[in-house]
Amino acid sequence: QKEVEQDPGPLSVPEGAIVSLNCTYSNSAFQYFMWYRQYSRKGPELLMYTYSSGNKEDGRFTAQVDKSSKYISLFIRDSQPSDSATYLCAMSDKSYNTDKLIFGTGTRLQVFP
Amino acid sequence: EAQVTQNPRYLITVTGKKLTVTCSQNMNHEYMSWYRQDPGLGLRQIYYSMNVEVTDKGDVPEGYKVSRKEKRNFPLILESPSPNQTSLYFCASRRLAGTFQETQYFGPGTRLLVL
Numbered sequence: 026q027k028e029v030e031q032d033p034g035p036l037s038v039p040e041g042a043i044v045s046l047n048c049t050y051s052n053s054a055f056q057y058f059m060w061y062r063q064y065s066r067k068g069p070e071l072l073m074y075t076y077s078s079g080n081k082e083d084g085r086f087t088a089q090v091d092k093s094s095k096y097i098s099l100f101i102r103d104s105q106p107s108d109s110a111t112y113l114c115a116m117s118d119k120s121y122n123t124d125k126l127i128f129g130t131g132t133r134l135q136v137f138p
Numbered sequence: 139e140a141q142v143t144q145n146p147r148y149l150i151t152v153t154g155k156k157l158t159v160t161c162s163q164n165m166n167h168e169y170m171s172w173y174r175q176d177p178g179l180g181l182r183q184i185y186y187s188m189n190v191e192v193t194d195k196g197d198v199p200e201g202y203k204v205s206r207k208e209k210r211n212f213p214l215i216l217e218s219p220s221p222n223q224t225s226l227y228f229c230a231s232r233r234l235a236g237t238f239q240e241t242q243y244f245g246p247g248t249r250l251l252v253l
C-alpha cells in the first residue's frame with residue numbers, strides 16, 4: 026500500500042463547477058499537508074499549505090485536512106479553464122530539516138468552457 | 139526574477155554514457171533537492187542538500203550522484219545511465235528558515251530518455 030493515495034483522474038468538469046480533489050494517507054505522523062498545481066510541461070507550484078487539521082481558504086481554493094480519517098481535500102469554487110492542470114497532494118511529518126515530502130501521483134483536471 | 143533553472147530541458151542519450159543535469163537558483167536558498175516524476179508513481183526524491191557540502195539520499199538515490207560546491211548550484215550526475223532512468227527530473231529549492239515548505243520553488247523540468 027502506498028503511503029499516499031490519489032485518484033489519477035482525469036476529472037472533467039464544466040466551467041463554474043465546484044471541484045473536489047482528494048488524497049488519503051496511511052502515516053499518522055504526517056503533520057504538513059500541501060497541494061501543488063502542475064501545468065503541462067511545467068514544474069509544480071505550491072498552491073496551498075496546511076499544518077495539522079482544519080481548513081484553509083485562499084480565494085477560490087479551500088484546503089481541508091481530516092487527520093482522524095487520514096484524508097485531505099482541495100476544493101476549487103467557480104472553476105475556470107485556466108484551472109486545467111494536474112494537482113498533486115504532498116505531505117510530511119515533523120522532520121522539518123529533512124524536507125522529506127511524500128507526493129501523491131496527481132489528479133488531472135480539465136475544465137471545459 | 140526568482141527562479142530555478144535546469145539544463146538541458148530535453149536529453150536523449152545511450153546506456154552508459156555519463157551525463158550531468160545542472161540546476162541553479164538565484165534566491166540564495168540553503169536547501170535544494172532533486173526529484174524524478176514517473177507515470178503512476180508521482181514525484182520521488184532522489185537527493186537533497188541542506189547547504190554547501192551537505193548532501194543526503196532521498197527515496198531513490200541508486201544510480202545518481204550529486205554535489206553541492208556552491209550554494210546556488212546542485213548538479214545531478216548519472217555516471218552510467220540505464221533505460222530505467224528515463225524520466226522527468228525536477229530540481230527544487232527553498233529557504234531553511236521561515237514557514238515549512240512555503241517557499242519551495244521547482245525548476246521547469248528535464249526530460250531524459252536513455253536508449
